[in-house]
Amino acid sequence: MKLLNEILGTRYPVIQGGMANIATGRFAAACANAGAVGLIGTGGIRTAEELRNEIRTARELAPEKEDGYKPVIGVNLMLMNPATDDFVKVCIEEKVSVVTTGAGNPGKYMADFKAAGIKVIPVIGAPILAQHVEKLGADAVIAEGCESGGHVGEMTTMALVPQTVDSVDIPVIAAGGVADNRQFKAALALGACGVQIGTALLASPECPIHENYKEALLKAKGSDAIVTGRIGGTPVRVLKNQMTVQYLKQEKAGADKMELEKYTLGSLRRAVFEGDVKTGSLMSGQVCGQLHDIRPVAEILEDITQM
Amino acid sequence: MDFEAVKEIIVDTLACDEEKVTADARFIEDLEVDSLSLVELHMALEDSLGHSIPDGEIGKLQTVQELVDYCNK
Ligand SMILES: Cc1cc2nc3c(=O)[nH]c(=O)nc-3n(C[C@H](O)[C@H](O)[C@H](O)COP(=O)(O)O)c2cc1C
Numbered sequence: 001m002k003l004l005n006e007i008l009g010t011r012y013p014v015i016q017g018g019m020a021n022i023a024t025g026r027f028a029a030a031c032a033n034a035g036a037v038g039l040i041g042t043g044g045i046r047t048a049e050e051l052r053n054e055i056r057t058a059r060e061l062a063p064e065k066e067d068g069y070k071p072v073i074g075v076n077l078m079l080m081n082p083a084t085d086d087f088v089k090v091c092i093e094e095k096v097s098v099v100t101t102g103a104g105n106p107g108k109y110m111a112d113f114k115a116a117g118i119k120v121i122p123v124i125g126a127p128i129l130a131q132h133v134e135k136l137g138a139d140a141v142i143a144e145g146c147e148s149g150g151h152v153g154e155m156t157t158m159a160l161v162p163q164t165v166d167s168v169d170i171p172v173i174a175a176g177g178v179a180d181n182r183q184f185k186a187a188l189a190l191g192a193c194g195v196q197i198g199t200a201l202l203a204s205p206e207c208p209i210h211e212n213y214k215e216a217l218l219k220a221k222g223s224d225a226i227v228t229g230r231i232g233g234t235p236v237r238v239l240k241n242q243m244t245v246q247y248l249k250q251e252k253a254g255a256d257k258m259e260l261e262k263y264t265l266g267s268l269r270r271a272v273f274e275g276d277v278k279t280g281s282l283m284s285g286q287v288c289g290q291l292h293d294i295r296p297v298a299e300i301l302e303d304i305t306q307m
Numbered sequence: 308m309d310f311e312a313v314k315e316i317i318v319d320t321l322a323c324d325e326e327k328v329t330a331d332a333r334f335i336e337d338l339e340v341d342s343l344s345l346v347e348l349h350m351a352l353e354d355s356l357g358h359s360i361p362d363g364e365i366g367k368l369q370t371v372q373e374l375v376d377y378c379n380k
Contacts, residue, residue: 104342104361105342105363105366107363108362108363125343126343128343128346128347128350129343129346130349132346132349132350135362136362153343206313233341272361
Protein backbone atom coordinates (compact mmCIF):
# COMPACT_ATOMS: atom_id res chain seq x y z
CA MET A 1 0.00 0.00 0.00
CA LYS A 2 1.20 3.48 -0.85
CA LEU A 3 1.42 5.92 2.00
CA LEU A 4 -0.15 9.35 1.73
CA ASN A 5 3.23 11.08 1.45
CA GLU A 6 3.98 8.97 -1.62
CA ILE A 7 0.62 9.89 -3.12
CA LEU A 8 0.80 13.63 -2.45
CA GLY A 9 4.54 14.25 -2.38
CA THR A 10 4.73 15.43 1.20
CA ARG A 11 7.39 14.57 3.76
CA TYR A 12 4.90 12.98 6.17
CA PRO A 13 1.66 11.04 5.56
CA VAL A 14 -0.24 13.79 7.37
CA ILE A 15 -2.89 16.34 6.47
CA GLN A 16 -3.36 19.32 8.76
CA GLY A 17 -7.15 19.62 9.21
CA GLY A 18 -8.76 22.64 7.53
CA MET A 19 -10.12 24.15 10.73
CA ALA A 20 -12.58 27.00 10.33
CA ASN A 21 -11.19 30.44 11.35
CA ILE A 22 -7.95 28.78 12.51
CA ALA A 23 -6.36 27.24 9.43
CA THR A 24 -5.31 30.49 7.77
CA GLY A 25 -2.89 30.70 4.87
CA ARG A 26 -0.13 31.44 7.35
CA PHE A 27 -0.89 28.37 9.50
CA ALA A 28 -1.29 26.13 6.43
CA ALA A 29 2.13 27.36 5.24
CA ALA A 30 3.70 26.52 8.61
CA CYS A 31 2.31 22.97 8.43
CA ALA A 32 3.26 22.59 4.77
CA ASN A 33 6.80 23.78 5.49
CA ALA A 34 7.02 21.24 8.28
CA GLY A 35 6.15 18.44 5.83
CA ALA A 36 2.39 17.89 6.09
CA VAL A 37 -0.33 18.92 3.66
CA GLY A 38 -1.27 22.43 4.78
CA LEU A 39 -4.97 23.10 4.41
CA ILE A 40 -6.67 26.48 4.38
CA GLY A 41 -10.07 26.25 6.10
CA THR A 42 -12.86 28.17 4.37
CA GLY A 43 -15.22 27.94 7.36
CA GLY A 44 -14.66 31.57 8.35
CA ILE A 45 -13.98 32.96 4.87
CA ARG A 46 -16.71 35.01 3.25
CA THR A 47 -15.54 36.00 -0.20
CA ALA A 48 -13.61 34.43 -3.05
CA GLU A 49 -11.03 37.22 -2.91
CA GLU A 50 -10.36 36.52 0.76
CA LEU A 51 -9.70 32.89 -0.13
CA ARG A 52 -7.42 33.88 -3.00
CA ASN A 53 -5.41 36.06 -0.61
CA GLU A 54 -5.05 33.23 1.89
CA ILE A 55 -3.84 30.85 -0.81
CA ARG A 56 -1.33 33.40 -2.07
CA THR A 57 -0.11 34.09 1.46
CA ALA A 58 0.39 30.37 2.00
CA ARG A 59 2.30 30.06 -1.28
CA GLU A 60 4.50 33.01 -0.43
CA LEU A 61 5.32 31.70 3.03
CA ALA A 62 5.86 28.13 1.83
CA PRO A 63 8.03 28.39 -1.29
CA GLU A 64 10.00 25.53 -2.78
CA LYS A 65 12.91 24.53 -0.52
CA GLU A 66 16.60 24.50 -1.42
CA ASP A 67 16.60 20.71 -1.46
CA GLY A 68 13.79 20.80 -4.03
CA TYR A 69 10.99 19.98 -1.58
CA LYS A 70 7.70 21.54 -2.62
CA PRO A 71 5.36 22.24 0.29
CA VAL A 72 1.82 21.06 -0.49
CA ILE A 73 -1.07 23.49 0.02
CA GLY A 74 -4.76 22.59 -0.16
CA VAL A 75 -8.17 23.97 0.73
CA ASN A 76 -11.00 22.59 2.85
CA LEU A 77 -14.43 23.39 1.42
CA MET A 78 -17.61 23.27 3.48
CA LEU A 79 -20.06 22.55 0.70
CA MET A 80 -23.14 24.04 2.36
CA ASN A 81 -21.40 27.43 2.22
CA PRO A 82 -23.31 29.55 -0.33
CA ALA A 83 -20.03 30.86 -1.75
CA THR A 84 -18.80 27.38 -2.69
CA ASP A 85 -19.17 27.86 -6.47
CA ASP A 86 -16.84 30.87 -6.26
CA PHE A 87 -14.43 29.12 -3.90
CA VAL A 88 -14.14 26.20 -6.33
CA LYS A 89 -13.26 28.60 -9.12
CA VAL A 90 -10.53 30.19 -7.00
CA CYS A 91 -9.07 26.78 -6.08
CA ILE A 92 -8.85 25.93 -9.76
CA GLU A 93 -7.44 29.30 -10.84
CA GLU A 94 -4.84 29.22 -8.08
CA LYS A 95 -4.06 25.57 -8.85
CA VAL A 96 -4.08 24.24 -5.30
CA SER A 97 -2.91 20.62 -5.06
CA VAL A 98 -5.65 19.14 -2.91
CA VAL A 99 -9.20 19.92 -1.93
CA THR A 100 -10.94 18.26 1.00
CA THR A 101 -14.70 18.57 1.24
CA GLY A 102 -17.21 18.36 4.05
CA ALA A 103 -20.87 19.02 4.75
CA GLY A 104 -22.34 18.01 1.43
CA ASN A 105 -21.93 16.31 -1.88
CA PRO A 106 -18.89 17.22 -4.02
CA GLY A 107 -20.29 15.48 -7.15
CA LYS A 108 -21.18 18.70 -8.92
CA TYR A 109 -17.56 19.94 -8.86
CA MET A 110 -15.74 16.69 -9.52
CA ALA A 111 -15.26 17.06 -13.27
CA ASP A 112 -13.82 20.58 -12.97
CA PHE A 113 -11.39 19.55 -10.25
CA LYS A 114 -10.26 16.52 -12.27
CA ALA A 115 -9.70 18.64 -15.35
CA ALA A 116 -7.53 20.97 -13.26
CA GLY A 117 -5.52 18.07 -11.83
CA ILE A 118 -6.68 18.80 -8.28
CA LYS A 119 -7.03 15.82 -5.95
CA VAL A 120 -10.42 15.64 -4.25
CA ILE A 121 -10.61 14.05 -0.81
CA PRO A 122 -14.03 14.14 0.88
CA VAL A 123 -14.35 13.78 4.64
CA ILE A 124 -16.80 10.98 5.48
CA GLY A 125 -18.24 9.64 8.72
CA ALA A 126 -19.75 6.39 7.45
CA PRO A 127 -18.47 3.68 5.07
CA ILE A 128 -21.49 4.01 2.77
CA LEU A 129 -20.61 7.66 2.14
CA ALA A 130 -17.12 6.57 1.13
CA GLN A 131 -18.63 4.19 -1.42
CA HIS A 132 -20.79 6.98 -2.74
CA VAL A 133 -17.97 9.49 -3.25
CA GLU A 134 -15.71 6.79 -4.70
CA LYS A 135 -18.30 6.35 -7.47
CA LEU A 136 -18.31 10.10 -8.03
CA GLY A 137 -14.55 9.99 -8.62
CA ALA A 138 -12.98 10.94 -5.29
CA ASP A 139 -9.22 10.31 -5.19
CA ALA A 140 -9.23 9.25 -1.53
CA VAL A 141 -11.38 9.71 1.56
CA ILE A 142 -10.75 11.00 5.04
CA ALA A 143 -12.57 8.70 7.46
CA GLU A 144 -13.21 10.93 10.45
CA GLY A 145 -14.26 9.30 13.70
CA CYS A 146 -16.23 11.06 16.41
CA GLU A 147 -13.23 11.40 18.73
CA SER A 148 -12.30 14.38 16.63
CA GLY A 149 -12.85 18.04 17.36
CA GLY A 150 -15.48 20.07 15.54
CA HIS A 151 -18.47 18.55 13.74
CA VAL A 152 -18.72 14.84 14.37
CA GLY A 153 -20.58 11.77 13.12
CA GLU A 154 -21.65 8.65 14.98
CA MET A 155 -18.83 6.20 14.35
CA THR A 156 -15.50 5.99 16.15
CA THR A 157 -12.20 5.99 14.27
CA MET A 158 -11.51 2.45 15.49
CA ALA A 159 -14.70 1.10 13.88
CA LEU A 160 -14.95 3.47 10.92
CA VAL A 161 -11.47 3.20 9.40
CA PRO A 162 -11.27 -0.60 8.82
CA GLN A 163 -14.88 -0.73 7.60
CA THR A 164 -14.16 2.07 5.16
CA VAL A 165 -10.95 0.38 4.00
CA ASP A 166 -12.98 -2.78 3.31
CA SER A 167 -15.68 -0.99 1.38
CA VAL A 168 -13.65 1.09 -1.13
CA ASP A 169 -10.60 0.71 -3.37
CA ILE A 170 -9.33 4.28 -2.99
CA PRO A 171 -6.88 5.23 -0.22
CA VAL A 172 -8.32 5.96 3.21
CA ILE A 173 -6.90 8.60 5.57
CA ALA A 174 -7.80 8.29 9.25
CA ALA A 175 -8.88 11.31 11.28
CA GLY A 176 -9.98 11.72 14.86
CA GLY A 177 -7.92 10.71 17.86
CA VAL A 178 -4.41 10.91 16.47
CA ALA A 179 -2.01 12.94 18.61
CA ASP A 180 0.95 10.67 19.22
CA ASN A 181 3.00 7.93 17.65
CA ARG A 182 0.94 5.06 19.10
CA GLN A 183 -2.24 6.39 17.56
CA PHE A 184 -0.50 7.08 14.25
CA LYS A 185 0.72 3.48 14.06
CA ALA A 186 -2.72 2.24 15.09
CA ALA A 187 -4.26 4.18 12.20
CA LEU A 188 -1.87 2.53 9.75
CA ALA A 189 -2.63 -0.86 11.33
CA LEU A 190 -6.33 -0.22 10.68
CA GLY A 191 -5.52 0.13 7.00
CA ALA A 192 -5.21 3.88 6.63
CA CYS A 193 -2.50 5.32 4.37
CA GLY A 194 -2.06 8.38 6.56
CA VAL A 195 -3.80 10.64 9.05
CA GLN A 196 -5.49 14.02 9.30
CA ILE A 197 -4.72 15.88 12.49
CA GLY A 198 -6.57 18.80 14.05
CA THR A 199 -6.50 19.10 17.81
CA ALA A 200 -2.83 18.20 18.36
CA LEU A 201 -1.74 21.00 16.02
CA LEU A 202 -3.67 23.61 18.01
CA ALA A 203 -1.03 23.33 20.76
CA SER A 204 1.72 24.97 18.71
CA PRO A 205 3.22 28.46 18.63
CA GLU A 206 2.31 28.66 14.93
CA CYS A 207 -1.41 28.12 15.56
CA PRO A 208 -3.21 31.50 15.53
CA ILE A 209 -5.77 30.76 18.27
CA HIS A 210 -5.80 32.92 21.42
CA GLU A 211 -3.39 31.96 24.23
CA ASN A 212 -6.33 31.31 26.57
CA TYR A 213 -7.69 28.72 24.15
CA LYS A 214 -4.30 26.99 24.10
CA GLU A 215 -4.11 27.04 27.88
CA ALA A 216 -7.59 25.55 28.14
CA LEU A 217 -6.51 22.73 25.79
CA LEU A 218 -3.45 21.93 27.89
CA LYS A 219 -5.55 21.89 31.05
CA ALA A 220 -8.40 19.80 29.64
CA LYS A 221 -8.87 16.11 30.38
CA GLY A 222 -9.99 13.79 27.60
CA SER A 223 -13.44 13.59 29.13
CA ASP A 224 -13.83 17.37 28.97
CA ALA A 225 -14.30 17.25 25.20
CA ILE A 226 -18.06 16.82 25.06
CA VAL A 227 -20.61 16.84 22.24
CA THR A 228 -23.26 19.54 22.01
CA GLY A 229 -26.07 19.60 19.48
CA ARG A 230 -26.70 15.83 19.36
CA ILE A 231 -30.43 16.32 19.78
CA GLY A 232 -30.70 19.12 17.24
CA GLY A 233 -28.78 17.14 14.64
CA THR A 234 -25.60 19.25 14.49
CA PRO A 235 -23.25 17.51 16.90
CA VAL A 236 -20.04 19.41 17.63
CA ARG A 237 -17.23 18.33 19.96
CA VAL A 238 -16.10 21.19 22.21
CA LEU A 239 -14.50 21.69 25.60
CA LYS A 240 -16.83 21.82 28.56
CA ASN A 241 -17.36 25.39 29.82
CA GLN A 242 -20.17 27.66 31.00
CA MET A 243 -21.59 28.03 27.53
CA THR A 244 -21.59 24.35 26.60
CA VAL A 245 -23.02 23.23 29.94
CA GLN A 246 -25.84 25.77 29.61
CA TYR A 247 -26.37 24.70 26.03
CA LEU A 248 -26.69 21.04 26.98
CA LYS A 249 -29.12 21.89 29.77
CA GLN A 250 -31.32 23.92 27.43
CA GLU A 251 -31.07 21.29 24.74
CA LYS A 252 -32.24 18.58 27.13
CA ALA A 253 -35.08 20.79 28.28
CA GLY A 254 -36.25 20.93 24.66
CA ALA A 255 -35.21 24.45 23.67
CA ASP A 256 -35.70 25.15 19.98
CA LYS A 257 -32.96 25.88 17.48
CA MET A 258 -33.36 29.64 17.60
CA GLU A 259 -32.98 29.70 21.35
CA LEU A 260 -29.92 27.46 21.23
CA GLU A 261 -28.35 29.59 18.56
CA LYS A 262 -28.15 32.43 21.04
CA TYR A 263 -25.43 30.48 22.79
CA THR A 264 -23.43 29.45 19.76
CA LEU A 265 -23.75 32.53 17.58
CA GLY A 266 -20.27 33.89 17.05
CA SER A 267 -18.95 31.64 19.80
CA LEU A 268 -16.20 30.02 17.73
CA ARG A 269 -14.83 33.42 16.80
CA ARG A 270 -15.10 34.52 20.43
CA ALA A 271 -12.95 31.58 21.46
CA VAL A 272 -10.45 31.74 18.63
CA PHE A 273 -9.83 35.49 18.47
CA GLU A 274 -10.87 36.90 21.85
CA GLY A 275 -9.83 34.00 24.04
CA ASP A 276 -13.21 33.95 25.75
CA VAL A 277 -12.94 30.52 27.35
CA LYS A 278 -16.17 30.90 29.34
CA THR A 279 -18.73 31.54 26.64
CA GLY A 280 -16.68 30.78 23.54
CA SER A 281 -16.89 27.51 21.62
CA LEU A 282 -13.53 25.80 22.19
CA MET A 283 -13.69 23.04 19.63
CA SER A 284 -11.43 20.16 20.56
CA GLY A 285 -11.08 16.44 20.07
CA GLN A 286 -10.74 13.91 22.86
CA VAL A 287 -6.95 13.90 22.47
CA CYS A 288 -6.82 17.21 24.37
CA GLY A 289 -6.05 15.01 27.40
CA GLN A 290 -2.71 14.13 25.80
CA LEU A 291 -1.52 17.69 25.19
CA HIS A 292 0.90 18.96 27.82
CA ASP A 293 3.13 21.47 26.05
CA ILE A 294 3.06 24.04 23.30
CA ARG A 295 5.48 22.67 20.72
CA PRO A 296 6.53 23.70 17.21
CA VAL A 297 4.51 22.06 14.42
CA ALA A 298 7.66 20.46 12.98
CA GLU A 299 8.39 18.75 16.28
CA ILE A 300 4.79 17.56 16.73
CA LEU A 301 4.74 16.04 13.24
CA GLU A 302 8.13 14.40 13.59
CA ASP A 303 7.19 12.76 16.88
CA ILE A 304 3.81 11.52 15.72
CA THR A 305 5.10 9.97 12.51
CA GLN A 306 8.17 8.05 13.78
CA MET A 307 8.20 4.69 12.01
CA MET B 308 -41.12 -1.09 -9.20
CA ASP B 309 -44.53 -0.58 -7.60
CA PHE B 310 -45.40 1.55 -4.61
CA GLU B 311 -45.10 -1.36 -2.16
CA ALA B 312 -41.59 -2.28 -3.35
CA VAL B 313 -40.38 1.31 -3.05
CA LYS B 314 -42.05 1.59 0.34
CA GLU B 315 -40.24 -1.51 1.55
CA ILE B 316 -36.87 -0.03 0.58
CA ILE B 317 -37.72 3.23 2.31
CA VAL B 318 -38.80 1.51 5.52
CA ASP B 319 -35.70 -0.67 5.39
CA THR B 320 -33.17 2.09 4.91
CA LEU B 321 -34.77 4.78 7.07
CA ALA B 322 -36.01 2.43 9.79
CA CYS B 323 -39.15 4.55 9.88
CA ASP B 324 -42.74 3.71 10.79
CA GLU B 325 -44.41 1.94 7.83
CA GLU B 326 -47.58 3.92 8.32
CA LYS B 327 -45.74 7.16 7.72
CA VAL B 328 -44.71 6.10 4.23
CA THR B 329 -47.74 7.33 2.30
CA ALA B 330 -47.73 8.51 -1.31
CA ASP B 331 -47.62 12.17 -0.33
CA ALA B 332 -45.21 11.82 2.61
CA ARG B 333 -42.35 14.29 2.22
CA PHE B 334 -38.82 12.99 2.69
CA ILE B 335 -37.35 15.76 4.77
CA GLU B 336 -40.39 17.02 6.68
CA ASP B 337 -42.24 13.74 7.30
CA LEU B 338 -39.62 11.02 7.06
CA GLU B 339 -36.72 13.02 8.50
CA VAL B 340 -34.26 12.08 5.78
CA ASP B 341 -30.77 13.50 6.36
CA SER B 342 -27.68 13.50 4.17
CA LEU B 343 -26.53 10.07 5.32
CA SER B 344 -29.90 8.36 4.89
CA LEU B 345 -30.31 10.02 1.51
CA VAL B 346 -27.15 8.30 0.29
CA GLU B 347 -28.30 5.02 1.84
CA LEU B 348 -31.59 5.32 -0.02
CA HIS B 349 -29.77 6.16 -3.25
CA MET B 350 -27.54 3.08 -2.97
CA ALA B 351 -30.40 0.75 -1.96
CA LEU B 352 -32.48 1.90 -4.96
CA GLU B 353 -29.55 1.34 -7.30
CA ASP B 354 -29.23 -2.21 -5.98
CA SER B 355 -32.92 -2.93 -6.56
CA LEU B 356 -33.14 -1.25 -9.94
CA GLY B 357 -29.93 -2.88 -11.09
CA HIS B 358 -28.58 0.30 -12.64
CA SER B 359 -26.91 3.42 -11.35
CA ILE B 360 -28.80 6.62 -10.59
CA PRO B 361 -27.09 9.92 -11.46
CA ASP B 362 -25.75 11.79 -8.46
CA GLY B 363 -28.16 14.26 -6.92
CA GLU B 364 -31.31 12.92 -8.60
CA ILE B 365 -32.90 11.42 -5.50
CA GLY B 366 -32.30 14.57 -3.49
CA LYS B 367 -34.46 16.54 -5.96
CA LEU B 368 -37.52 14.41 -5.25
CA GLN B 369 -39.77 15.62 -2.48
CA THR B 370 -42.43 12.97 -1.93
CA VAL B 371 -42.67 9.19 -1.92
CA GLN B 372 -44.94 9.28 -4.99
CA GLU B 373 -42.33 11.30 -6.89
CA LEU B 374 -39.79 8.61 -6.07
CA VAL B 375 -42.13 5.83 -7.24
CA ASP B 376 -42.68 7.72 -10.50
CA TYR B 377 -38.94 8.26 -10.88
CA CYS B 378 -38.25 4.54 -10.44
CA ASN B 379 -40.76 3.68 -13.15
CA LYS B 380 -39.63 6.25 -15.69
C1 LIG C 1 -11.07 23.62 16.31
C2 LIG C 1 -11.40 22.70 15.20
C3 LIG C 1 -12.06 23.16 14.08
C4 LIG C 1 -12.34 22.33 13.00
N1 LIG C 1 -12.95 22.84 11.89
C5 LIG C 1 -13.08 22.05 10.79
C6 LIG C 1 -13.59 22.59 9.58
O1 LIG C 1 -13.95 23.76 9.48
N2 LIG C 1 -13.67 21.76 8.48
C7 LIG C 1 -13.27 20.44 8.55
O2 LIG C 1 -13.36 19.73 7.55
N3 LIG C 1 -12.80 19.91 9.69
C8 LIG C 1 -12.69 20.68 10.81
N4 LIG C 1 -12.17 20.13 11.96
C9 LIG C 1 -11.78 18.71 11.97
C10 LIG C 1 -10.32 18.54 11.58
O3 LIG C 1 -10.13 18.90 10.23
C11 LIG C 1 -9.83 17.10 11.77
O4 LIG C 1 -10.51 16.19 10.93
C12 LIG C 1 -10.00 16.63 13.20
O5 LIG C 1 -9.58 17.63 14.07
C13 LIG C 1 -9.24 15.35 13.44
O6 LIG C 1 -9.41 14.87 14.73
P1 LIG C 1 -8.49 15.33 15.98
O7 LIG C 1 -9.09 16.61 16.45
O8 LIG C 1 -8.69 14.22 16.96
O9 LIG C 1 -7.09 15.45 15.49
C14 LIG C 1 -11.94 20.96 13.05
C15 LIG C 1 -11.28 20.48 14.20
C16 LIG C 1 -11.00 21.32 15.27
C17 LIG C 1 -10.28 20.77 16.47
